[in-house]
Amino acid sequence: MHFRLLGHIEVVDDGTSLTLGGIRARATLGYLLLNHNSVIPVSRLMKALWPNGTPATGRKMLHNAISHLRGVIGTNSMTARAPVLLTHAPGYFLRVQGESVDMICFRQLVDAARGDLAAGRWEQAADTLRGALALWRGPAMVDLVEAGVNWAELTALENDRRAAIECLVDADLALGRHAQVISELETQLQAGPLRERMAGQLMRALYHCGRQSDALALYQRTRTALIEEFGLDPSPELQQLERAILNHALVGGTAVRPSADQPAELIVHSDSASPLPSRPASAGLNAVPDVASDRVVPDTSAEAGASVSAALTAVPDVASDRVVPDTSAGAGSSASTVATAAVASEIKQVSIVLVRAIKETAEASDPAAAALTHERTTRVVEAEAARWGGTMAGTLGSLWMVVFGVPVSGEFDAWHAARAARTISHRLTRQPPNEDGPDGDPSGAVVVATGKALVRPSGGSPSAVSGAVFDRAMGQLIAARPGEVSMCEQTAAAGRTTERRTLSLVNVPTGGASEPFVGRDHDMRVLQHAWAQVRRLHHPHLVTVLGPAGMGKTRLLAEFTGRAAGADPAAECLIGSCAPAEPGGTGFDALADIVKARCGVATDGSESHTRARLASAVTGLSGLNRPDWVLGHLCDLVFGTTDGGEDAVSAWCSFLEATVVERPAVLVLEDAHCAADAVLDVVDQLASSTGPLLTVVTARPEELLGRRPGWGGGKRYASATVLQPLDDRDIRELAATRLGRRNRDGAPTLVDAVVTKAGGNPFFALELAATLAGSADRPVSAVQHATGSTSLSLSLPPAVRAVLDAQIDTLPLVAKTVLLDAVVLGASFCGGAVAAIGSACAADVEQGLWHLERLDLVARNGQLSPAGRPEYEFRISALRDVAYERLVPAAREEKQRIVAGWRFQLPDPDKLAS
Numbered sequence: 001m002h003f004r005l006l007g008h009i010e011v012v013d014d015g016t017s018l019t020l021g022g023i024r025a026r027a028t029l030g031y032l033l034l035n036h037n038s039v040i041p042v043s044r045l046m047k048a049l050w051p052n053g054t055p056a057t058g059r060k061m062l063h064n065a066i067s068h069l070r071g072v073i074g075t076n077s078m079t080a081r082a083p084v085l086l087t088h089a090p091g092y093f094l095r096v097q098g099e100s101v102d103m104i105c106f107r108q109l110v111d112a113a114r115g116d117l118a119a120g121r122w123e124q125a126a127d128t129l130r131g132a133l134a135l136w137r138g139p140a141m142v143d144l145v146e147a148g149v150n151w152a153e154l155t156a157l158e159n160d161r162r163a164a165i166e167c168l169v170d171a172d173l174a175l176g177r178h179a180q181v182i183s184e185l186e187t188q189l190q191a192g193p194l195r196e197r198m199a200g201q202l203m204r205a206l207y208h209c210g211r212q213s214d215a216l217a218l219y220q221r222t223r224t225a226l227i228e229e230f231g232l233d234p235s236p237e238l239q240q241l242e243r244a245i246l247n248h249a250l251v252g253g254t255a256v257r258p259s260a261d262q263p264a265e266l267i268v269h270s271d272s273a274s275p276l277p278s279r280p281a282s283a284g285l286n287a288v289p290d291v292a293s294d295r296v297v298p299d300t301s302a303e304a305g306a307s308v309s310a311a312l313t314a315v316p317d318v319a320s321d322r323v324v325p326d327t328s329a330g331a332g333s334s335a336s337t338v339a340t341a342a343v344a345s346e347i348k349q350v351s352i353v354l355v356r357a358i359k360e361t362a363e364a365s366d367p368a369a370a371a372l373t374h375e376r377t378t379r380v381v382e383a384e385a386a387r388w389g390g391t392m393a394g395t396l397g398s399l400w401m402v403v404f405g406v407p408v409s410g411e412f413d414a415w416h417a418a419r420a421a422r423t424i425s426h427r428l429t430r431q432p433p434n435e436d437g438p439d440g441d442p443s444g445a446v447v448v449a450t451g452k453a454l455v456r457p458s459g460g461s462p463s464a465v466s467g468a469v470f471d472r473a474m475g476q477l478i479a480a481r482p483g484e485v486s487m488c489e490q491t492a493a494a495g496r497t498t499e500r501r502t503l504s505l506v507n508v509p510t511g512g513a514s515e516p517f518v519g520r521d522h523d524m525r526v527l528q529h530a531w532a533q534v535r536r537l538h539h540p541h542l543v544t545v546l547g548p549a550g551m552g553k554t555r556l557l558a559e560f561t562g563r564a565a566g567a568d569p570a571a572e573c574l575i576g577s578c579a580p581a582e583p584g585g586t587g588f589d590a591l592a593d594i595v596k597a598r599c600g601v602a603t604d605g606s607e608s609h610t611r612a613r614l615a616s617a618v619t620g621l622s623g624l625n626r627p628d629w630v631l632g633h634l635c636d637l638v639f640g641t642t643d644g645g646e647d648a649v650s651a652w653c654s655f656l657e658a659t660v661v662e663r664p665a666v667l668v669l670e671d672a673h674c675a676a677d678a679v680l681d682v683v684d685q686l687a688s689s690t691g692p693l694l695t696v697v698t699a700r701p702e703e704l705l706g707r708r709p710g711w712g713g714g715k716r717y718a719s720a721t722v723l724q725p726l727d728d729r730d731i732r733e734l735a736a737t738r739l740g741r742r743n744r745d746g747a748p749t750l751v752d753a754v755v756t757k758a759g760g761n762p763f764f765a766l767e768l769a770a771t772l773a774g775s776a777d778r779p780v781s782a783v784q785h786a787t788g789s790t791s792l793s794l795s796l797p798p799a800v801r802a803v804l805d806a807q808i809d810t811l812p813l814v815a816k817t818v819l820l821d822a823v824v825l826g827a828s829f830c831g832g833a834v835a836a837i838g839s840a841c842a843a844d845v846e847q848g849l850w851h852l853e854r855l856d857l858v859a860r861n862g863q864l865s866p867a868g869r870p871e872y873e874f875r876i877s878a879l880r881d882v883a884y885e886r887l888v889p890a891a892r893e894e895k896q897r898i899v900a901g902w903r904f905q906l907p908d909p910d911k912l913a914s
Contacts, residue, residue, distance in 0.1 A: 007137025025065040034093040034153040041091040126171040178208040230842040345456045350405035351417035352473045357444040389583040409805035414494030421446045445480035449473035451491040465677040497799040519730035526721045535692045539622035542687035546701040547723030550763025553698040577670040592637040621658040660691035673703035725760020738769035759876030767797040804882040818848030836902040
């Protein structure tokens with residue numbers, strides 16, 4: 001049996017390609033093969049399969065995939081060399097032999113070729129490398145990559161391939177095959193034009209083919225690109241190579257053999273008698289934050305330099321969205337060196353849950369019993385912390401602490417902290433003694449406090465968190481009565497806001513909303529046109545409404561469903577929300593909501609009444625195949641007992657298709673980016689099913705399209721609309737409505753403040769206006785303040801801050817680093833000023849700005865720097881406020897000092913944007 005990864009994933013047995021099943025089974029096999037002959041914990045495997053969050057049924061889905069793979073591979077091996085998939089705590093172990101996996105064979109051949117290169121056996125090395133590269137049938141695991149799989153192991157594998165190509169070129173150049181390598185090198189340089197080592201190889205090949213002018217032109221193109229992209233000259237090696245070509249001093253000959261401490265793949269000179277001098281390490285090229293002192297200091301480590309033997313090329317770490325050094329043989333020179341600075345300390349909004357259990361220690365006479373009860377209590381707290389997305393920060397005697405918002409902020413941290421506190425209190429004070437948990441302890445208490453804290457990263461260990469919010473939480477705990485759950489006002493306010501935000505569309509008023517419906521005429525026309533086509537032609541249609549948090553997706557759908565119901569009372573509007581009630585939701589509740597809406601099931605109805613309504617609805621559908629089977633799975637969906645398998649989804653789909661045969665229907669699925677893959681699969685298929693069904697999906701673009709890049713594409717009846725920020729006129733109307741009559745005197749100034757801060761986001765505008773409406777008794781002059789733009793110095797509402805905090809923390813590391821540097825530069829900034837701070841090199845600054853611009857967080861302001869480079873500004877003023885407040889004052893001042901010194905040393909304004 002042979003396993004092929006270098007191309008699409010394939011298992012071949014006796015010349016026959018075996019059926020591997022669906023994407024989940026193929027991905028499971030691929031990850032186990034990438035980590036062959038090693039025990040892979042279940043948690044790590046599940047994270048690889050579901051990087052954006054494991055669904056509730058993820059463990060069962062993984063077990064099914066493993067069971068299927070064992071049927072393919074075989075569970076009983078007749079020989080010791082046969083592959084076998086074993087369960088080995090804490091996960092799984094795939095045992096394979098090297099010769100049965102093309103990836104292993106490739107690496108073994110490359111290692112052998114490197115030995116030949118070191119010994120000067122050029123012909124043998126070239127033949128071996130060609131055999132190794134012939135094993136590739138395309139990008140590694142291309143079928144999984146096309147499905148959205150991104151693993152660091154795949155990046156490493158592609159780096160190995162590039163390194164092998166460069167080693168082969170070195171061998172061919174040593175053998176005098178200059179003409180043969182030119183075509184391959186030109187192709188490779190089109191994909192990576194700044195790879196200096198490969199450029200040097202092509203220059204040598206062109207020179208020895210009598211094309212000196214082409215070689216020099218290549219050097220000039222490379223030099224120009226390096227200067228324009230990074231502001232750096234080519235490496236000394238490439239400069240010396242140019243001088244040798246100019247002086248006709250480049251002679252052929254044997255390549256330099258690597259020394260014992262220098263890998264063969266890093267040898268870049270095959271014509272000179274001795275190695276060219278390596279570039280010295282440059283201290284101070286990259287400034288890194290000193291976490292201990294919150295200062296930004298120069299990076300003087302050896303890695304900050306760029307010698308030939310340690311050249312670094314920035315490559316994406318697909319597992320974490322970070323940019324990390326590429327130390328493979330194919331790495332280029334320092335032109336692509338990326339600052340490897342750690343994330344500095346930040347001031348973040350966090351929620352603290354403190355749990356006090358008195359009886360287990362203070363009143364226990366038996367230390368062993370007290371220890372057992374302490375362990376049980378710890379299990380309860382840990383379980384609820386994990387369930388609601390918190391981090392266990394530690395225990396001290398009878399005190400437990402859970403932190404929400406570390407290491408990554410979430411939009412609903414305070415709400416989740418409050419829910420966790422209630423469930424912990426319930427389990428600790430009401431759990432019967434005969435259950436697996438601590439005895440009831442009504443003498444304990446649970447408190448929640450929300451506020452700012454200093455978060456200090458500490459490598460692989462949990463981040464250190466400190467601040468006044470802890471003192472406030474301890475004060476609450478001391479004052480709390482036995483058995484009480486106490487919450488600070490900020491936590492309670494955030495909870496009230498979250499309750500409003502998490503209401504499904506079915507709870508949103510239609511036609512009589514308190515705020516005007518503005519700025520969405522185009523999006524409404526898209527929906528109405530699709531609905532008219534569905535009713536006229538009796539075919540399905542899928543409309544995807546995309547927009548970031550707060551952009552008005554629910555408000556748009558509320559208006560549309562109200563108009564659709566008014567225009568055709570016989571049409572049904574079936575609504576389901578995939579937004580999880582707790583972290584880790586799968587979206588199957590949305591399918592249950594749609595069934596309830598269609599069958600008229602009351603939320604608070606009894607089980608017997610609910611089953612009767614479901615049975616009546618199912619039996620009343622004509623043409624439904626296997627009604628009893630469908631009814632059973634629908635009951636499982638409604639009562640939450642389904643395993644979320646294919647049968648449950650198929651039953652739901654059959655029920656829906658039978659429903660729309662009778663009359664047109666609108667199916668709305670909110671927050672589809674939270675749904676399980678199985679739910680997304682069936683919704684995507686509805687656009688190709690029969691019947692007059694308009695399916696409307698709302699989602700956040702970066703999350704849905706990140707999982708499904710081709711969502712809705714290629715379908716005959718599918719369309720999409722992206723909600724754009726509202727213009728100032730619409731924001732003014734929303735703000736004026738929310739401010740109300742009693743703010744009429746100061747309304748113009750207050751509305752201006754909302755427009756400036758909201759950045760076109762209607763949710764932000766409404767929350768900001770509500771905050772100002774509550775402080776209208778203050779004179780306008782007392783709250784007006786200059787913050788780089790005309791605005792009011794108002795405290796951002798907790799809901800707005802939570803959304804922006806979560807948005808910052810979900811950015812890739814490079815983009816977040818650029819963002820936190822740019823906030824100290826004023827209302828407008830350019831890439832050169834950001835790079836001067838030194839947290840990221842020039843190349844990473846460009847990458848970070850591109851990402852921020854793509855997410856509409858920053859925008860070009862239409863101005864150019866003296867050097868002709870674009871200037872940027874923050875799209876949402878409130879985002880700059882939140883990011884600015886995250887910086888520790890000492891680090892903020894140090895960044896400003898660095899930029900001031902850099903500007904002072906500029907000889908002319910043109911360098912400001914270089």
